[in-house]
Amino acid sequence: xxxxxxxxxxxxxxxxxxxxxxxxxxxxxxxxxxxxxxxxxxxxxxxxxxxxxxxxxxxxxxxxxxxxxxxxxxxxxxxxxxxxxxxxxxxxxxxxxxxxxxxxxxxxxxxxxx
Amino acid sequence: xxxxxxxxxxxxxxxxxxxxxxxxxxxxxxxxxxxxxxxxxxxxxxxxxxxxxxxxxxxxxxxxxxxxxxxxxxxxxxxxxxxxxxxxxxxxxxxxxxxxxxxxxxxxxxxx
Numbered sequence: 001x002x003x004x005x006x007x008x009x010x011x012x013x014x015x016x017x018x019x020x021x022x023x024x025x026x027x028x029x030x031x032x033x034x035x036x037x038x039x040x041x042x043x044x045x046x047x048x049x050x051x052x053x054x055x056x057x058x059x060x061x062x063x064x065x066x067x068x069x070x071x072x073x074x075x076x077x078x079x080x081x082x083x084x085x086x087x088x089x090x091x092x093x094x095x096x097x098x099x100x101x102x103x104x105x106x107x108x109x110x111x112x113x114x
Numbered sequence: 115x116x117x118x119x120x121x122x123x124x125x126x127x128x129x130x131x132x133x134x135x136x137x138x139x140x141x142x143x144x145x146x147x148x149x150x151x152x153x154x155x156x157x158x159x160x161x162x163x164x165x166x167x168x169x170x171x172x173x174x175x176x177x178x179x180x181x182x183x184x185x186x187x188x189x190x191x192x193x194x195x196x197x198x199x200x201x202x203x204x205x206x207x208x209x210x211x212x213x214x215x216x217x218x219x220x221x222x223x224x225x226x
Contacts, residue, residue, distance in 0.1 A: 104157035
């Protein structure tokens with residue numbers, strides 16, 4: 001079945017450090033890939049997405065490239081801010097009968113310190 | 115505009131009791147999803163509603179779980195005879211056709 005594996009946290013970084021959160025997936029066919037973010041006390045929000053191989057999703061300085069050859073969708077940001085502290089979820093959609101139902105990773109908690 | 119809302123935000127119940135969780139989707143969103151997030155785990159898909167079609171219940175973990183949706187509006191997730199392993203955050207999301215999901219803040223359920 002479909003699954004998503006992402007690096008375990010928590011990840012603690014100093015402000016302006018480089019961020020990478022690894023995500024790999026297993027899926028049949030050609031899934032769409034997503035990163036969702038959950039800020040403290042808030043619901044999950046879509047951060048970025050990519051719908052086909054070699055697509056790059058980007059938003060708020062975050063980027064992720066859909067790599068079919070390595071089945072990966074790693075999240076990166078060149079210079080993190082304290083406000084980026086949140087839990088990040090990698091997800092995929094196999095566009096099956098379940099509409100846009102998503103398979104999620106377990107989440108990676110990021111703490112950015114001043 | 116208003117986002118997805120869920121109630122209650124927190125629920126504590128005793129083992130064996132029934133609970134009802136409510137979700138108000140974004141107006142005009144035809145699709146509605148329920149997910150469960152156990153502590154330290156990813157989100158588990160539970161059920162999906164799309165318009166007036168039969169719901170996809172493939173993610174419901176047991177027959178103690180059921181959900182209803184009235185048209186394209188409110189949905190209720192019911193858990194009968196709750197067990198301690200049902201303790202989790204229950205998340206509702208809605209979407210227009212083939213767009214990304216908008217999530218609610220969740221209901222945190224604790225079964226004692």
